[in-house]
Amino acid sequence: MSTLMFEGFPKDLVVGDLADGSVTLTVDAAVYPLEAVYGAAYIFIDRCFVLLDRPKAGSVSVTLTDKKGAADAGALRQMAGEFANELLTQAWRQKIVEENRVLLETVTMQALAGATATPAEPSLDDLANFDFTEEAFDDPLGIAMSWEEKYKKKTPAEVAGEAPAEGAPEGKP
Amino acid sequence: MLAGIEKPSVTFPAFFRVREVSGSFVVTNAQGDWVVLTAPEFKAFGEGTVERGTDLWDRLKVANLIRSEFDVPAAVARLKKRMKFLENGPNLHMLIVTLRCNETCVYCHASRADMEAVQTDMSAEVAEKSIELALGSPSPFITIEFQGGEPLVNFKVVKHAIEYGQRRALEVGKSIEFTMVSNLALMDEEKLSFLLDHKVQICTSIDGPEHLHDKQRKLIASSAFKAAVHWINRINQAYIERGLDPSLYHVEALLTTTREALSRGREIVDTYKSLGCRALHLRPIDPFGFVEKTASRVEYPREEYLKFYRDTTDYIIELNKKGEQILERYAAIFLTKILNGEDPNFLDIRSPSGAGISAIAYNYDGLVFAGDEARMMHETGDDTFLLGRVGELTYDAMMKHPTIRSLVLASNVNGRPDCVNCAYNPYCGVDGVHTYKTQGSISGRMRESTVSAVHKGIMDYLFEKIRENDPGTMEVFRRWTINRARDHFVQVPG
Numbered sequence: 086m087s088t089l090m091f092e093g094f095p096k097d098l099v100v101g102d103l104a105d106g107s108v109t110l111t112v113d114a115a116v117y118p119l120e121a122v123y124g125a126a127y128i129f130i131d132r133c134f135v136l137l138d139r140p141k142a143g144s145v146s147v148t149l150t151d152k153k154g155a156a157d158a159g160a161l162r163q164m165a166g167e168f169a170n171e172l173l174t175q176a177w178r179q180k181i182v183e184e185n186r187v188l189l190e191t192v193t194m195q196a197l198a199g200a201t202a203t204p205a206e207p208s209l210d211d212l213a214n215f216d217f218t219e220e221a222f223d224d225p226l227g228i229a230m231s232w233e234e235k236y237k238k239k240t241p242a243e244v245a246g247e248a249p250a251e252g253a254p255e256g257k258p
Numbered sequence: 259m260l261a262g263i264e265k266p267s268v269t270f271p272a273f274f275r276v277r278e279v280s281g282s283f284v285v286t287n288a289q290g291d292w293v294v295l296t297a298p299e300f301k302a303f304g305e306g307t308v309e310r311g312t313d314l315w316d317r318l319k320v321a322n323l324i325r326s327e328f329d330v331p332a333a334v335a336r337l338k339k340r341m342k343f344l345e346n347g348p349n350l351h352m353l354i355v356t357l358r359c360n361e362t363c364v365y366c367h368a369s370r371a372d373m374e375a376v377q378t379d380m381s382a383e384v385a386e387k388s389i390e391l392a393l394g395s396p397s398p399f400i401t402i403e404f405q406g407g408e409p410l411v412n413f414k415v416v417k418h419a420i421e422y423g424q425r426r427a428l429e430v431g432k433s434i435e436f437t438m439v440s441n442l443a444l445m446d447e448e449k450l451s452f453l454l455d456h457k458v459q460i461c462t463s464i465d466g467p468e469h470l471h472d473k474q475r476k477l478i479a480s481s482a483f484k485a486a487v488h489w490i491n492r493i494n495q496a497y498i499e500r501g502l503d504p505s506l507y508h509v510e511a512l513l514t515t516t517r518e519a520l521s522r523g524r525e526i527v528d529t530y531k532s533l534g535c536r537a538l539h540l541r542p543i544d545p546f547g548f549v550e551k552t553a554s555r556v557e558y559p560r561e562e563y564l565k566f567y568r569d570t571t572d573y574i575i576e577l578n579k580k581g582e583q584i585l586e587r588y589a590a591i592f593l594t595k596i597l598n599g600e601d602p603n604f605l606d607i608r609s610p611s612g613a614g615i616s617a618i619a620y621n622y623d624g625l626v627f628a629g630d631e632a633r634m635m636h637e638t639g640d641d642t643f644l645l646g647r648v649g650e651l652t653y654d655a656m657m658k659h660p661t662i663r664s665l666v667l668a669s670n671v672n673g674r675p676d677c678v679n680c681a682y683n684p685y686c687g688v689d690g691v692h693t694y695k696t697q698g699s700i701s702g703r704m705r706e707s708t709v710s711a712v713h714k715g716i717m718d719y720l721f722e723k724i725r726e727n728d729p730g731t732m733e734v735f736r737r738w739t740i741n742r743a744r745d746h747f748v749q750v751p752g
Contacts, residue, residue: 128698174703177675185672192344192610193666200347200615200657202396 091162094169101161107150108161110168114143121176122147125168133164260304261297267306272325276300277681277718284721289336290599290684291321294725336599340684343603343616347657350605350617351392352403352630353419355380356412357622357637361441362476365514365556367546369637370407379412380622385419387648388620393426394653399433399748405630407622410444420456424749431751437461439512442489443477450489454496459747462486464511464533466519466526474516486511490533505583506742508534515542515563516556523570527577531584538574539587540567542712545695546634560708564715571719578734588716590738595685596720598739605629607713609677609687611669614645614662624648628662631691643691665690668700676704682717686710 089101091108101108112122122145126135133149140146149164156164182189259266260276261283277284283300286292295303295314302308303323308315319327322336357378359370371378380388392400402423404416420436427434437459453460464486465471471483490509497507511530513519519526523540530538542563543556571586578584594602605612614628624647627633632643645651645659656662669690671677677686688709693702704710723731 124699131698170703170706171697171699174675174701178673178701181675181678182673185678189667189670189673192341192670192672193663195341195344196610196615196666197657197663199345200396200662201654202347 089158089161091158091165094162094165099165101158101165103158103161105150106154106156106161107148108165109146109148110165111140112145112147112172114145117145117172117176118179119145121172121179124175124179125171128171129164129168261300263301263304266304270306270308270325271303272323272328274323275679275681275683279718279721279725282721282725284681285321285323286681286684287322287333288684289322289333290340290595291323291336292596292681293317293321293323294721339599340595340601343601343608343612346397346399347395348392348612348614348616348618349395349397349399350401350403350612351388351395352405352617352619352633353380353385353388354405354407354619354621354630354633355385355409355415355419356407358411359406359408359441360411360443360477361408361482363514364474364552365516365543367544367634369634373411378407378622380415380620382415382418382422384620384622384624384648385415386422387624388626389419389423389426391620391626391648391651391653391656392618393430393432397432399435400427401435401437404436404438404440406439408441408444409438410440410442410449413444413449417452420452420458424456427749428751433748433750435459435747435749437747439463441475441477441482441486443480443482443485445489450493450496454493454500457747457749459744460493460509462490462509462511463514464529464535465514465516466522467529470518470522470525473518474514487533494534502746504534505536506744507746508536510537511535513539513541514544515540515566517558518556520558520562520566523566524573527570527573527584531577531582536583537585537587537590540570541588542708544631545692546631546638560711560715563712564719567712567716568719575723575731575734578737579730583737585738589720589735592685592713592717592720593735594739594741596717596724597735602741606689606692607685607687609669609671609683610666611687611689613643613665613669613689613691614659615657615666618645618656620648626651626656628659628665629689629691631689631695635691635695642694665700668693668702674701674704676710680704680714682714685717686713688713 087103089103090096091099091101098111099108122137126137126147129135129149133151136148138146147168149168151160260278272287274285274287281297283295283297284292285295285300285303299314302314303318308318318324322329322333357369357371358373358375360373389402392402402419409416416438423434423436436456438453439461442462465474468481468483472481475482477485494504494508498504511533513526527538542560571589574584574586591602591604591607594600601608605617612629613632617629619627619630619633621627621633621636625636626645626648627636628643628645635643643661645656645661667673669687671683671686677683680686688702688704688707690700692709693707694700696708697703697706
């Protein structure tokens with residue numbers, strides 16, 4: 086085994102093995118959802134043998150082994166970099182799809198309904214009836230408030246009426 | 259922070275996306291309204307300090323970018339207009355009538371076969387079944403496009419498909435149009451008469467001036483360029499003889515931009531002009547077919563392509579200002595979206611893309627694919643986008659195929675990282691088959707996508723021109739957004 090580090094990658098997270106033609110990335114499960122790891126790993130299966138593992142709690146390791154077994158250090162670094170970029174893309178895409186679910190589903194349904202000549206429900210016409218005057222979302226952190234509204238000096242009565250804040254634990258149990 | 263904004267206002271601007279382009283700020287909303295702002299104007303917009311009654315206020319209001327003035331019915335109407343293409347299902351049906359081809363091109367995307375490979379000819383039976391499947395589309399208007407290989411090699415089946423398609427379209431009450439993409443070298447007067455009599459629109463490929471075209475497209479013992487030019491002129495003359503307006507009815511050609519073409523932009527434009535073409539699509543090379551093997555010779559970095567695009571389109575604009583009538587297709591597609599708020603339905607620059615829901619490819623052997631790029635993938639051994647086989651596959655099953663559903667979802671710019679925040683989101687789109695081929699997934703990584711880079715680069719160029727607001731250039735742009743329908747080719751029932 087000839088362990089290899091790669092310029093630009095943390096040495097404890099990305100390790101290569103020239104003899105095997107493989108590179109192993111260790112991914113923090115709190116940063117990247119497992120679905121994103123699966124999605125990113127899957128696109129490598131045409132070129133690599135892919136093995137996922139759980140070396141310790143809270144971590145997922147991904148080993149990409151070049152199918153031809155002939156990858157040099159540059160090729161292994163390229164594989165690691167491409168995987169890291171794909172992992173970020175998959176993780177963010179998952180988040181975006183959750184946030185834009187209604188829009189994506191509406192457009193998809195409209196497209197497929199148009200293609201099969203069946204009425205879509207809901208359709209883009211329904212947007213015309215949507216009541217935009219209502220509060221569009223809960224805003225517990227006051228993100229949609231102006232700075233002046235959020236940080237204005239409180240009156241003594243307002244201070245007295247506030248419930249005590251509860252501490253939130255760091256991370257998940 | 260962008261433009262020196264110190265206190266961003268969360269109450270003044272309506273939803274917007276922004277992109278800095280050469281010191282200006284292109285601001286768009288979800289519906290595709292836009293303004294181009296100077297840095298001080300964008301700062302005032304971002305901080306919410308724009309005075310009512312000023313020119314800036316009026317421009318922002320017209321673009322529906324002020325939250326307190328947001329016009330919901332106008333936004334809905336604009337969104338519906340832009341997304342109209344979702345209503346009808348596939349109208350482009352490509353019949354790959356043979357893989358045989360008489361020319362050998364360095365970049366062949368079609369995966370040609372030698373002239374002896376008669377087993378790659380489509381049969382009349384497969385052609386009929388393909389047309390039956392196509393006519394199952396709810397679209398009232400169907401285009402049948404003959405491709406290859408070289409479709410003239412299997413002209414017997416082309417003829418049969420045209421006669422069969424005309425009759426069946428009439429019976430089911432649909433309008434139908436036939437187009438043929440041909441290198442024209444195997445054309446003769448008899449074939450031409452048939453095509454003209456049956457109102458088949460003919461399109462060819464021209465890679466630029468003769469030496470470049472012939473270097474890239476080999477025709478044994480002859481000049482591919484001379485053959486194409488001869489028939490372009492003959493067909494254009496025939497249109498005039500039949501009383502058709504030559505400004506509208508003439509042979510258009512497709513360019514494939516190889517590395518060698520990058521230094522020959524003006525020559526390419528002049529060649530197209532001399533052939534009477536009114537449109538030139540400065541398409542970069544695709545990664546499909548033979549390009550996998552010849553990429554080291556024909557490919558190039560996209561920054562070099564964008565320089566070529568800018569220089570060549572500048573030249574085209576100057577020619578137009580001098581009275582020539584020739585458009586650059588990419589610019590026309592994006593400008594129609596930007597200036598007219600309409601989608602010209604170019605299937606590869608749409609969200610969701612047209613693969614499957616707007617375009618279907620029928621291979622010579624009866625296999626059906628979600629578009630021609632999907633069919634090209636099959637020819638290089640990847641059946642990811644195979645939908646089934648004519649005669650077995652029903653139209654309904656085809657449209658409900660999970661592959662199509664996945665492509666629709668994956669190619670929606672509102673589900674793609676980068677696209678979701680991009681100011682060009684309302685005008686853009688990247689085909690999922692392309693990202694699968696180049697990046698391994700149908701959703702792709704847009705920051706690393708060559709297609710995304712090209713689209714952004716072209717729109718940067720267009721918005722620079724829009725910001726300059728030169729009256730001559732804007733008049734050229736306005737003309738490029740006018741779509742004159744070629745009604746002669748549309749065969750209407752009754």
